[in-house]
Amino acid sequence: MKISKPKQLHDVEFKPSINTQTGQDWTWVNPDKLSTENLPANYYESALDTWHQFPSLTTDIECDVVVVGGGLLGSSTALHLAQQGLDVVVVEKNRIGAGASGRNGGQLTPGLARWEAEEMVEHFSFEEAKRLWHFTSTEAMQLIDDLTDQYQLDLGRKRGHITAAVHEGHLVALTKGSDARKYLGEDHTQIIGQHELYDYVKSPHYFGGLFDTLGGQIQPLALNRGLIYAFYQHAGRVFEQTEVTKIEEKNDGIYVSTQTGVIKAKKSVVLGVHHASFQLLQEDNQTTIPFYTYVCTTAPLSVDLKEILPQDTPVYDTQFQIDYYRGVSQNRLLFGGQGTGSCWDHQQTADYLLHRIHHVFPQVNDVALDFVWSGTTDLTVNGATDSRKFGKKYPIYAVQGWSGHGVAQTVRIGKAIAEDLTGKSKDFEILTKIQHHNIPFGRALAPLVIPLAKSAYGVGALVNPGKMVSF
Numbered sequence: 001m002k003i004s005k006p007k008q009l010h011d012v013e014f015k016p017s018i019n020t021q022t023g024q025d026w027t028w029v030n031p032d033k034l035s036t037e038n039l040p041a042n043y044y045e046s047a048l049d050t051w052h053q054f055p056s057l058t059t060d061i062e063c064d065v066v067v068v069g070g071g072l073l074g075s076s077t078a079l080h081l082a083q084q085g086l087d088v089v090v091v092e093k094n095r096i097g098a099g100a101s102g103r104n105g106g107q108l109t110p111g112l113a114r115w116e117a118e119e120m121v122e123h124f125s126f127e128e129a130k131r132l133w134h135f136t137s138t139e140a141m142q143l144i145d146d147l148t149d150q151y152q153l154d155l156g157r158k159r160g161h162i163t164a165a166v167h168e169g170h171l172v173a174l175t176k177g178s179d180a181r182k183y184l185g186e187d188h189t190q191i192i193g194q195h196e197l198y199d200y201v202k203s204p205h206y207f208g209g210l211f212d213t214l215g216g217q218i219q220p221l222a223l224n225r226g227l228i229y230a231f232y233q234h235a236g237r238v239f240e241q242t243e244v245t246k247i248e249e250k251n252d253g254i255y256v257s258t259q260t261g262v263i264k265a266k267k268s269v270v271l272g273v274h275h276a277s278f279q280l281l282q283e284d285n286q287t288t289i290p291f292y293t294y295v296c297t298t299a300p301l302s303v304d305l306k307e308i309l310p311q312d313t314p315v316y317d318t319q320f321q322i323d324y325y326r327g328v329s330q331n332r333l334l335f336g337g338q339g340t341g342s343c344w345d346h347q348q349t350a351d352y353l354l355h356r357i358h359h360v361f362p363q364v365n366d367v368a369l370d371f372v373w374s375g376t377t378d379l380t381v382n383g384a385t386d387s388r389k390f391g392k393k394y395p396i397y398a399v400q401g402w403s404g405h406g407v408a409q410t411v412r413i414g415k416a417i418a419e420d421l422t423g424k425s426k427d428f429e430i431l432t433k434i435q436h437h438n439i440p441f442g443r444a445l446a447p448l449v450i451p452l453a454k455s456a457y458g459v460g461a462l463v464n465p466g467k468m469v470s471f
């Protein structure tokens, strides 16, 4: 079977998705552009040539390592293992990139979920913090560039990222963050004032910001498919539409059960299933709470994108309920935000995101949305990603708790897992040193806990608006 590289289209082709409906994630497409009974493709899928569909598992098989989940984490881990000559099988319950990896904002930012350099300095020795920061920043970005070059992929990767301060006081927090990064030996940031920021973002609402030449943007589904394309070049096997239901360690290996066959992993299993980890981990696991978050892409704007984002730089702002956005093909704006404990429908989401677009860019009229979609991610109490290694004789790896961040880091952690298993590096160990705590009833109470936490932060922001608590 020949797998083609992901190919970016000039704009979009409105079409049904190759994904099937699983979980609560939904996609809405402007009905004037496409009417379909099936799930429509979101912006990322529509902006790529229709891709390969892999078969389902139909029989029992064996391999060295089973990777469960075909998102960025699973795909990167599988590629890096296969590069070292291991026989690896990826099992995905839906299709490659159907989860958060093909539904996110496409912003490349450093850090480990909500942990930035300052949190690493707070929790680790200087040397460990430095190691962790570089792992999740310079190395993560460099790895994406290296893979892009090595496999000659077209991923829409651009450099440069802005964090825009919605309150003057937030500039203090951004300065401290930049200072912590410099302390750890990474010097890609610059604090810019209100007037200079206006050269990047033509919005009246910001007081200045942080310009970061390390971060940037990427087409995340192209990245996900590109990793699988590369994995295939190393004789990797992929089974889609195959849900893993049980993982059992025995004397001679780990047995991974699906409805249509059992896969025996002779060396290891990797869980790249994000917020669904709790379903497959045998050990006590209540460290994450799922939440829903939302993205839209406009129809081509009536004004030139350069009139609102002159340097084509993606933006995060510093609100707790963050606004983030960037320009994409054919003069469209991709805009995202919010985090809710219960999943909103498309109408509530469209109303909210349109309201935010009008707030940020009041000068842009007649904004219409062509795509709106939801995504699911999960948070931990301390804000850092929860990375584990367990199993008695055969290691089992799991990574969860991304808080809506992690495009670059999933790729880097995938390499670290592969190197941990083959003994090439101990990079994964530092991630497992981060302490996580169970949240009693956390998962079941997510629809209550998330709004309560939001209200608490909302009151905090009213009392002390200059204190930055961004997501």
Ligand SMILES: Cc1cc2nc3c(=O)[nH]c(=O)nc-3n(C[C@H](O)[C@H](O)[C@H](O)COP(=O)(O)OP(=O)(O)OC[C@H]3O[C@@H](n4cnc5c(N)ncnc54)[C@H](O)[C@@H]3O)c2cc1C
Residues within 6 Å of the ligand: 068, 069, 070, 071, 072, 073, 074, 091, 092, 093, 094, 095, 096, 097, 098, 099, 100, 101, 102, 103, 104, 105, 106, 107, 108, 109, 242, 243, 244, 245, 272, 273, 274, 275, 276, 280, 293, 294, 295, 336, 374, 375, 376, 377, 399, 402, 403, 404, 405, 406, 407, 408, 410
């Ligand atoms: C709306 C949204 C916006 C975001 N924006 C950004 C951003 O701009 N920048 C950034 O850095 N990060 C962002 N993120 C976070 C980022 O997308 C995630 O950190 C990253 O995609 C996680 O990758 P993953 O491979 O761990 O998980 P996923 O991509 O969720 O992949 C998990 C896969 O496992 C599969 N699976 C689950 N259970 C099973 C099973 N039992 N058997 C087989 N397969 C299974 C799922 O179908 C899925 O394909 C965003 C997330 C969301 C939801």
